[in-house]
Amino acid sequence: MDIMKRENLVLVLSYLLITAGFEVYAQNYDYSYTAECLKNPLKPQYNGGIVVNPELNDDLNGWSSFGDAKIEHKVTNDGNKFIVASERKGPYHGFSQNFQLEKDKFYVISGWVQVSHGDAHSVAVIFKTQNGFEHAAWAIAKSGCWSMFKGGLVVNASGPAELYFETNNTSIDIWADSISVKPFSQEEWKSHQDQTIEKVRKSKVAIQVVDSKGMPLPNATISLIQGRANFPFGCAINKNVLNNTAYNNWFFSRFKFTVFEDEMKWYSDEPSQGKEDYSVSDSLLKLCKSRGVSVRGHNILWDDPKFQPNWVPSLSPQQLSAAATKRVGSVVRKYSGQVIHWDVVNENLHFNFFESKLGQGASANFYRLASQFDKAPLFLNDFNTIEEQKDGASSPANYLAKIKQLRAGGYNGPLGIGLEGHFNTPNQPYIRSSLDTLASAKLPIWITELDVSSGPNQAQFLDQIIKEVVGHPAVQGLIIWSAWKPNGCFRMCLTDNNFKNLPTGDVVDRVRTTLSHEGLIGTTNSDGYFETSLFHGDYQAIVTHPLLLADSSFQHNLTVIPTADESDEIRLLSYKFTTA
Numbered sequence: 001m002d003i004m005k006r007e008n009l010v011l012v013l014s015y016l017l018i019t020a021g022f023e024v025y026a027q028n029y030d031y032s033y034t035a036e037c038l039k040n041p042l043k044p045q046y047n048g049g050i051v052v053n054p055e056l057n058d059d060l061n062g063w064s065s066f067g068d069a070k071i072e073h074k075v076t077n078d079g080n081k082f083i084v085a086s087e088r089k090g091p092y093h094g095f096s097q098n099f100q101l102e103k104d105k106f107y108v109i110s111g112w113v114q115v116s117h118g119d120a121h122s123v124a125v126i127f128k129t130q131n132g133f134e135h136a137a138w139a140i141a142k143s144g145c146w147s148m149f150k151g152g153l154v155v156n157a158s159g160p161a162e163l164y165f166e167t168n169n170t171s172i173d174i175w176a177d178s179i180s181v182k183p184f185s186q187e188e189w190k191s192h193q194d195q196t197i198e199k200v201r202k203s204k205v206a207i208q209v210v211d212s213k214g215m216p217l218p219n220a221t222i223s224l225i226q227g228r229a230n231f232p233f234g235c236a237i238n239k240n241v242l243n244n245t246a247y248n249n250w251f252f253s254r255f256k257f258t259v260f261e262d263e264m265k266w267y268s269d270e271p272s273q274g275k276e277d278y279s280v281s282d283s284l285l286k287l288c289k290s291r292g293v294s295v296r297g298h299n300i301l302w303d304d305p306k307f308q309p310n311w312v313p314s315l316s317p318q319q320l321s322a323a324a325t326k327r328v329g330s331v332v333r334k335y336s337g338q339v340i341h342w343d344v345v346n347e348n349l350h351f352n353f354f355e356s357k358l359g360q361g362a363s364a365n366f367y368r369l370a371s372q373f374d375k376a377p378l379f380l381n382d383f384n385t386i387e388e389q390k391d392g393a394s395s396p397a398n399y400l401a402k403i404k405q406l407r408a409g410g411y412n413g414p415l416g417i418g419l420e421g422h423f424n425t426p427n428q429p430y431i432r433s434s435l436d437t438l439a440s441a442k443l444p445i446w447i448t449e450l451d452v453s454s455g456p457n458q459a460q461f462l463d464q465i466i467k468e469v470v471g472h473p474a475v476q477g478l479i480i481w482s483a484w485k486p487n488g489c490f491r492m493c494l495t496d497n498n499f500k501n502l503p504t505g506d507v508v509d510r511v512r513t514t515l516s517h518e519g520l521i522g523t524t525n526s527d528g529y530f531e532t533s534l535f536h537g538d539y540q541a542i543v544t545h546p547l548l549l550a551d552s553s554f555q556h557n558l559t560v561i562p563t564a565d566e567s568d569e570i571r572l573l574s575y576k577f578t579t580a
């Protein structure tokens with residue numbers, strides 16, 4: 001090939017965005033969850049998995065009584081068969097089925113329940129194992145229609161386990177149908193995450209480099225540098241970042257999304273009544289803005305009585321109403337348009353400080369009020385929904401009920417689901433099925449405060465949880481809760497006090513490197529193509545070729561966006577560059 005004269009050289013960089021199928025080599029995962037209460041239950045997921053007689057079409061085969069209750073096989077007028085427990089002598093008395101469960105398998109549990117009376121009975125789905133009682137799912141059951149539950153279980157020793165249902169009101173009968181217990185190997189589980197990431201978060205891209213005559217150029221080097229990523233992955237900060245240069249460098253070289261640990265909370269902004277001081281959160285926000293970092297607004301009010309400004313608990317209801325109304329208007333107006341979300345009444349699934357003083361509609365009123373001052377989505381934010389299967393207060397079913405309550409209370413604006421994610425030992429099938437359940441609300445879901453308590457497996461658990469949530473189609477963002485303090489972080493630090501990564505920090509950096517394709521360099525093949533799969537976001541492509549003078553390269557910005565549907569549509573985009 002002739003050496004091209006510099007002034008005549010034109011390269012065309014074209015890239016194809018390809019939505020291609022991926023190999024399915026494992027049992028698919030069923031992400032569906034039906035939130036509507038139905039006249040008849042749907043078919044059991046996975047045909048019931050390892051459940052014997054999951055649809056109750058074979059009398060009571062496989063099912064037996066648990067504790068002291070009468071169990072019966074019933075049929076509706078339209079022919080659906082199901083199991084009923086009545087005359088229950090205690091919360092856990094009813095029916096059960098025995099399973100042999102295996103250590104290291106992930107079990108997804110789903111099914112449908114109904115009760116004889118009432119419209120909001122909490123039902124826990126529990127396994128009695130050799131090591132104790134393992135909660136697997138929660139439902140809110142009504143009479144007159146069937147409610148679906150979905151959950152998950154892992155056991156740390158193989159052995160027998162009995163599935164049963166608990167509801168505290170013994171005067172009601174429990175009905176169940178279309179029960180499924182589906183085991184997955186950990187390899188299958190991981191393949192679901194990989195498939196989701198390829199399908200939901202990435203697109204296949206083919207970049208072709210051609211010369212001025214349209215001839216493909218092999219051996220061109222393409223470096224891809226990510227600008228803005230579509231999937232937000234951030235970390236909390238606090239005021240220490242303002243005057244600690246090492247912390248500042250560590251943080252801003254890594255993250256584009258954050259939340260302030262305490263600095264935007266009511267007790268920080270109005271430490272004594274009427275004396276508002278926003279100076280620290282102002283400084284943090286200004287710094288973040290100058291570095292292109294987006295901030296979650298956390299939080300306007302907090303429903304936990306322990307975390308009120310110390311002058312608040314002694315207020316009368318009228319005084320509290322006035323002070324809280326002023327607080328909402330003050331912080332939301334001040335930072336309107338400057339934060340990406342607001343956590344409005346933090347932790348109102350677990351606590352009810354404002355409701356107890358101002359009435360049941362208090363939260364909905366504060367959401368309505370906040371929405372008058374800013375268009376940013378207003379979030380609920382609570383703990384244990386995905387991290388603690390024993391906690392029914394913030395179960396996915398209760399979370400969905402709370403959303404309905406806010407809507408019924410008159411807040412109809414943009415809403416988001418905030419899941420704190422303060423973990424001890426993760427239960428991956430419970431995390432995934434809880435996200436499936438919440439996804440039915442069709443609202444943005446963010447993991448807002450992810451950390452793992454310290455222990456020998458802390459970094460490994462953190463890695464598993466991050467992969468689970470990044471690999472879930474409904475999750476739209478993830479913030480790690482690890483603001484640095486010289487005397488130790490809240491529950492988990494990412495670095496030591498010299499800002500050298502701890503194992504947890506290495507996990508986070510590996511995730512960042514993966515999500516940003518840090519260091520990705522490709523070489524075009526004999527047809528001038530470089531093919532790869534890229535996370536959605538903005539990239540700068542820098543192309544160099546031996547035929548080009550050493551100091552010249554071509555740059556082009558490209559945006560990899562999700563395709564509207566899952567068709568095999570191929571888009572071809574061409575760009576021309578000259579060195580002139």
Ligand SMILES: *[C@@H]1O[C@H](CO)[C@@H](O)[C@H](O)[C@H]1NC(C)=O
Nearest residue numbers: 116117118119169170171172
């Ligand atoms: C139990 O449920 C029934 C039917 O909904 C209700 O009438 C009754 O008050 C409940 N009992 C208790 C102790 O909550």
Ligand SMILES: *[C@@H]1O[C@H](CO)[C@@H](O)[C@H](O)[C@H]1NC(C)=O
Nearest residue numbers: 130131132133134155156157
């Ligand atoms: C298994 O789990 C039970 C209950 O959660 C716990 O008490 C026990 O220590 C665990 N065993 C092992 C080997 O981790």
Ligand SMILES: *[C@@H]1O[C@H](CO)[C@@H](O)[C@H](O)[C@H]1NC(C)=O
Nearest residue numbers: 091122123124166167168392
């Ligand atoms: C029954 O009540 C106990 C004690 O309040 C509670 O811990 C448990 O979660 C309740 N069970 C259900 C299914 O609501």
Ligand SMILES: *[C@@H]1O[C@H](CO)[C@@H](O)[C@H](O)[C@H]1NC(C)=O
Nearest residue numbers: 218219220221523544545546
């Ligand atoms: C490819 O480029 C490298 C330098 O980037 C060069 O050493 C090599 O000879 C080239 N190969 C071909 C086939 O052009």
Ligand SMILES: *[C@@H]1O[C@H](CO)[C@@H](O)[C@H](O)[C@H]1NC(C)=O
Nearest residue numbers: 239240241242243244245280
């Ligand atoms: C950093 O800020 C803290 C709190 O505002 C202050 O106590 C400390 O003296 C500051 N340190 C430096 C080095 O400026």
Ligand SMILES: *[C@@H]1O[C@H](CO)[C@@H](O)[C@H](O)[C@H]1NC(C)=O
Nearest residue numbers: 227228538539540555556557
């Ligand atoms: C490409 O994006 C970078 C930053 O993301 C920007 O500085 C540059 O001007 C852009 N180049 C073009 C040609 O748009």
Ligand SMILES: [Ca+2]
Nearest residue numbers: 055081082177
């Ligand atoms: Ca049935």
